[in-house]
Amino acid sequence: xxxxxxxxxxxxxxxxxxxxxxxxSHSKPAEQAPQPLSSWPPLPEPYFNRYxxxxxxxxxxxxxxxxxxxxxxxxxxxxxxxxxxxxxNVPVSxxxxxxxxxxxxxxxxxxxxxxxxxxxxxxxxxxEHFSVAPLQEAAEMNQNLAxxxxxxxxxxxxxxxxRAAYDTLPSIRYLARALAVYQRYLLSSGSPYDAxxxxxxxxxxxxxxxxxxxxxxxxxxxxxxxxxxLFSDLGFHDIGLKIRxxxxxxxxxxxxxxxxxxxxxxxxxxxxxxxxxxxxxxFRSLKEVLExxxxxxxxxPNQSALVRPLDLAPHEVEAIISFLHSLTDTVPxxxxxx
Amino acid sequence: xxxxxxxxxxxxxxxxxxxxxxxxxxxxSCDIEFTLGYNKNTLQFNHxxxxxxxxxxxxxxxxxxxxxxxxxxxxxGTREHFSDKYLILEEGRYKGHIGELKAGSYVKAGIGYGVxxxxxxxxxxxxxxxxxxxxxxxxxxxxxxxxGWAQGYIFTKLEGRIDADxxxxxxxxxxxxxxxxxxxxxxxxxxxxxxxxxxxxxxxxTIAASLDLNALIQNCDFMAVQFAHPANTSGNQFxxxxxxxxxxGNAVSLxxx
Numbered sequence: 001x002x003x004x005x006x007x008x009x010x011x012x013x014x015x016x017x018x019x020x021x022x023x024x025s026h027s028k029p030a031e032q033a034p035q036p037l038s039s040w041p042p043l044p045e046p047y048f049n050r051y052x053x054x055x056x057x058x059x060x061x062x063x064x065x066x067x068x069x070x071x072x073x074x075x076x077x078x079x080x081x082x083x084x085x086x087x088x089n090v091p092v093s094x095x096x097x098x099x100x101x102x103x104x105x106x107x108x109x110x111x112x113x114x115x116x117x118x119x120x121x122x123x124x125x126x127x128e129h130f131s132v133a134p135l136q137e138a139a140e141m142n143q144n145l146a147x148x149x150x151x152x153x154x155x156x157x158x159x160x161x162x163r164a165a166y167d168t169l170p171s172i173r174y175l176a177r178a179l180a181v182y183q184r185y186l187l188s189s190g191s192p193y194d195a196x197x198x199x200x201x202x203x204x205x206x207x208x209x210x211x212x213x214x215x216x217x218x219x220x221x222x223x224x225x226x227x228x229x230l231f232s233d234l235g236f237h238d239i240g241l242k243i244r245x246x247x248x249x250x251x252x253x254x255x256x257x258x259x260x261x262x263x264x265x266x267x268x269x270x271x272x273x274x275x276x277x278x279x280x281x282x283f284r285s286l287k288e289v290l291e292x293x294x295x296x297x298x299x300x301p302n303q304s305a306l307v308r309p310l311d312l313a314p315h316e317v318e319a320i321i322s323f324l325h326s327l328t329d330t331v332p333x334x335x336x337x338x
Numbered sequence: 339x340x341x342x343x344x345x346x347x348x349x350x351x352x353x354x355x356x357x358x359x360x361x362x363x364x365x366x367s368c369d370i371e372f373t374l375g376y377n378k379n380t381l382q383f384n385h386x387x388x389x390x391x392x393x394x395x396x397x398x399x400x401x402x403x404x405x406x407x408x409x410x411x412x413x414x415g416t417r418e419h420f421s422d423k424y425l426i427l428e429e430g431r432y433k434g435h436i437g438e439l440k441a442g443s444y445v446k447a448g449i450g451y452g453v454x455x456x457x458x459x460x461x462x463x464x465x466x467x468x469x470x471x472x473x474x475x476x477x478x479x480x481x482x483x484x485x486g487w488a489q490g491y492i493f494t495k496l497e498g499r500i501d502a503d504x505x506x507x508x509x510x511x512x513x514x515x516x517x518x519x520x521x522x523x524x525x526x527x528x529x530x531x532x533x534x535x536x537x538x539x540x541x542x543x544t545i546a547a548s549l550d551l552n553a554l555i556q557n558c559d560f561m562a563v564q565f566a567h568p569a570n571t572s573g574n575q576f577x578x579x580x581x582x583x584x585x586x587g588n589a590v591s592l593x594x595x
Contacts, residue, residue, distance in 0.1 A: 133486030146480035255570025
């Protein structure tokens, strides 16, 4: 090989090397945040805690991390189970060590990034504020955040993940932020109903279509509160549930009598996976929920005018339930690091 | 050449060091230490004291509170403020550093109990996310005084139990546990106390704050309201918590150690 040939060879080698590097960079996880369905509005995100893949992965690890609880007993995912649309299947979940119970049903977390206020009474303004409540609450994870951080700092994996996500050591600030990033991007990935809206008329069967018609009709008024792309107006309503003294709802926060027994409207997306229902898990099935509405509530002082006796035949109730099942995501959730 | 440079540099450094004006400190270091009592006895946790004119016994298991936004007032009414300074005071740690106070003569001091509205909730002018405070800051949730679901702080935690039938046992059916956790803007209290204090520059002082728990709970009816964690301003819990925090003024007196 002459000198020219050797030079050509060298150039080809460099070119190949550059192509190889490019290929490698394409195989890396995308930095682009998971996107909500294209018909949905953009997901609000604070400027100081933007999505990165590293932050998401850290938040995900933390969400499944039992060392964030007393006795390393439970993680966020113990009560917000991915396979149950990040809800739980018991009325009230046990806290760390099964020793303490709160008084509310574990709500689903999918699409929580759209919520302008968190918790059933709406006392928390953002996901960045959110994690402290369950992490330190005696009836939930029951562990001081300083101890949680000490546990994380002793683990080289977390030293690496925090460095990659926030260029820092594990700390309370970034523990809360990473959990916020992860939860913000727990998005519904599409249901038969969404496919139907996108033009796939076969995505819903006759029964589901009938249920949909009833759901959106003035006759039932369901969509008066369960409205919009989340099937929630994100407002607070008294739906006429028999009052249990231990939970006055939004009154707890505001002290206004008009807020007594009002709770945030939950999203109905994936509702087939989130039984039992209501803020205290009092109804075991969608049938029981529909029966409550069919009877028109229990006439509590602040009961919404939208909740009134409904003249629904059993087959109509079944149709509405079928429609509610069609709001279930078709793609199962997977941990990104598995 | 090296031999010349080194002494020249050293001499220059020595010259500038000598020329540096000696710092004149015009402040005194100021701490505060709370001493807890019940009537005229030193308070011990989980020790019985007479309650309700001696018809019952009371034991305290926890007193933890915020003191902050201190100020010292001169005879002419001018003040030295330590605004935005918060101390967490709890068993084993009823002492904290207020700051560097200008030397002079003061006749009054003010203390805020709780976290004032600028920082308490996210609506406050200086509010920030609680987890963003440094971990050892009094307002970080690690201090166990942040009320997660209601986005504000618990100003005071007072907990204990009452032997209602006065038989020396605290586990009978009529006996009660009480837990008062006042904490919303309406329950923040600031009180002014007489304090003749003439700190001298460069010295350290400790303000001795005597806290009489009997005076603090004077208007509390623990038998009627055992649990007062009001996040709002309605209902019995708020009134009960108000009855507690209104007494900070009468329950504390200040002196200089």
